[in-house]
Amino acid sequence: MKPLARHLHGTPPAAAPVPPVSSSTASPQRLKLGLLTALVVGSMIGSGVFSLPQNMASGAGAGAVLIGWLITGAGMLMLAFVYQTLALRKPQLDNGIYAYARASAGDFVGFNSAWGYWVSAWIGNVGYLVIVFGTLGYFFPIFGEGNTSAAIVGASVALWIMHFVILRGVRSAAVLNAVTTVTKIVPLVLFIAIAAAAFHAQQFSTGFWGNPKLPGVLDQVKSTMLITVWVFIGIEGASVYSARAQQRSDVGRATVLGFVVVLALLMGVSLLSLGIVSQPELAGMKNPSMAGVLQKVVGTWGAVLVNIGLLVSVGGALLAWTLLAAETLFTPAGGGVMPAFLKRENEHGVPANALWVTNGLVQLFLIVTLVSNATYLALISLATSMILVPYLFSAVYAALIAVKGEGYTAGESARYRDIGIGALAVVYCCWLLYAAGLKYLLLSALLYAPGVVLYAWAKREQKARIFQPFEAVILAAIVGLAIAAAWLLATGRLSL
Numbered sequence: 137m138k139p140l141a142r143h144l145h146g147t148p149p150a151a152a153p154v155p156p157v158s159s160s161t162a163s164p165q166r167l168k169l170g171l172l173t174a175l176v177v178g179s180m181i182g183s184g185v186f187s188l189p190q191n192m193a194s195g196a197g198a199g200a201v202l203i204g205w206l207i208t209g210a211g212m213l214m215l216a217f218v219y220q221t222l223a224l225r226k227p228q229l230d231n232g233i234y235a236y237a238r239a240s241a242g243d244f245v246g247f248n249s250a251w252g253y254w255v256s257a258w259i260g261n262v263g264y265l266v267i268v269f270g271t272l273g274y275f276f277p278i279f280g281e282g283n284t285s286a287a288i289v290g291a292s293v294a295l296w297i298m299h300f301v302i303l304r305g306v307r308s309a310a311v312l313n314a315v316t317t318v319t320k321i322v323p324l325v326l327f328i329a330i331a332a333a334a335f336h337a338q339q340f341s342t343g344f345w346g347n348p349k350l351p352g353v354l355d356q357v358k359s360t361m362l363i364t365v366w367v368f369i370g371i372e373g374a375s376v377y378s379a380r381a382q383q384r385s386d387v388g389r390a391t392v393l394g395f396v397v398v399l400a401l402l403m404g405v406s407l408l409s410l411g412i413v414s415q416p417e418l419a420g421m422k423n424p425s426m427a428g429v430l431q432k433v434v435g436t437w438g439a440v441l442v443n444i445g446l447l448v449s450v451g452g453a454l455l456a457w458t459l460l461a462a463e464t465l466f467t468p469a470g471g472g473v474m475p476a477f478l479k480r481e482n483e484h485g486v487p488a489n490a491l492w493v494t495n496g497l498v499q500l501f502l503i504v505t506l507v508s509n510a511t512y513l514a515l516i517s518l519a520t521s522m523i524l525v526p527y528l529f530s531a532v533y534a535a536l537i538a539v540k541g542e543g544y545t546a547g548e549s550a551r552y553r554d555i556g557i558g559a560l561a562v563v564y565c566c567w568l569l570y571a572a573g574l575k576y577l578l579l580s581a582l583l584y585a586p587g588v589v590l591y592a593w594a595k596r597e598q599k600a601r602i603f604q605p606f607e608a609v610i611l612a613a614i615v616g617l618a619i620a621a622a623w624l625l626a627t628g629r630l631s632l
Contacts, residue, residue, distance in 0.1 A: 176394025179370030182453030190425030195359030197346030204360030220388030225543030316452030323445030581617030
């Protein structure tokens with residue numbers, strides 16, 4: 137069987153078997169359903185929800201916002217079902233973001249899926265630290281918008297405190313994440329309760345399909361869907377930590393349960409706001425716009441509450457994404473597609489070297505933000521674009537195993553349901569790539585290209601062939617797009 141055909145049939149190359157769970161991840165580090173669900177919710181609820189009312193209303197009326205949520209909810213539900221299905225049908229595959237791509241198309245594709253996810257995670261963490269201290273600027277002007285000298289020093293201190301907390305143990309960090317997840321949900325639930333009490337149906341229905349300054353309904357819907365890409369990133373959180381789950385079945389349950397909780401919160405925040413503030417006024421609000429909406433209802437203390445909630449929320453998301461980022465280097469290293477030094481765990485079962493590399497780059501880019509005055513939105517846009525390809529690989533693999541019947545008993549009816557779910561998830565992921573646009577495709581290639589060095593390093597350690605013929609074609613495409621992006625950036629024709 138040719139390499140490509142073998143990869144498409146879900147068999148990883150013999151030279152790089154999927155590693156067993158290490159002994160250091162034994163029972164003390166096992167994560168139960170509650171902690172896995174908290175990882176999903178904690179990684180999805182970060183900063184986006186607090187700016188959601190203005191972000192959604194900036195290009196759409198209430199009707200288009202509602203349609204956008206229905207479409208996005210359906211699409212992301214399919215993706216949640218994809219991770220649930222794969223956790224059930226392929227329980228031997230650890231860290232789904234990497235393993236599913238590798239099983240479907242080989243080592244290099246699996247590596248790129250893990251690399252893209254990892255880069256997205258730590259760039260997003262830089263953005264989180266920037267907005268934490270930008271929010272503190274509401275109380276302490278010395279922090280400005282989060283990219284002043286004082287803010288970078290403060291962010292660096294916070295980064296390394298969190299780093300050493302995680303080194304004490306993954307389960308301890310996951311418990312802390314669960315606490316912050318519950319804490320940050322409280323102001324969101326309070327906001328929804330107050331907004332529901334102050335909701336005016338007439339306000340919501342006025343200009344339901346948008347005012348004359350807005351484009352047509354289809355374009356309005358499209359604008360809302362682009363925003364929801366960011367607020368739902370993290371739905372795969374339990375899948376990334378599948379090797380540390382106490383029960384594999386909990387991975388899928390945590391994914392779907394986390395999705396339902398977050399969808400309800402996001403829809404409540406964005407739709408109820410349109411029943412309090414008109415679309416044009418909401419579109420012009422300063423972010424975090426939740427603060428402006430609540431201040432309109434209850435006064436200044438509402439804005440203070442939202443800003444404090446934002447700090448707790450982003451702090452919890454930062455912890456969750458640091459855990460996910462380190463795990464995304466650790467598992468592929470055990471499988472031979474990342475350098476071996478990244479698979480070392482400390483005495484607490486923490487992937488220590490992967491954590492040091494991740495947070496070292498976060499620290500470097502914090503300094504870059506001071507020099508370049510990079511903004512939160514620019515960082516988050518780039519982080520979002522990097523994660524779309526890993527999502528697509530997962531959806532394709534779910535559809536493939538359902539079509540071939542891998543992991544299913546003969547005549548099992550669930551197989552046909554899963555074929556449909558996988559196909560819909562693939563279509564939705566392709567739509568997200570289209571919505572991101574050529575600009576972010578080029579910028580993503582520029583960040584994917586350097587990863588080739590680590591991949592070649594890992595293969596040289598094993599004295600294995602670096603690229604199969606079809607992988608060389610993928611490499612040429614990535615390098616070609618990266619060169620084009622570099623040239624366009626140098627000539628000023630492309631910018632973040």
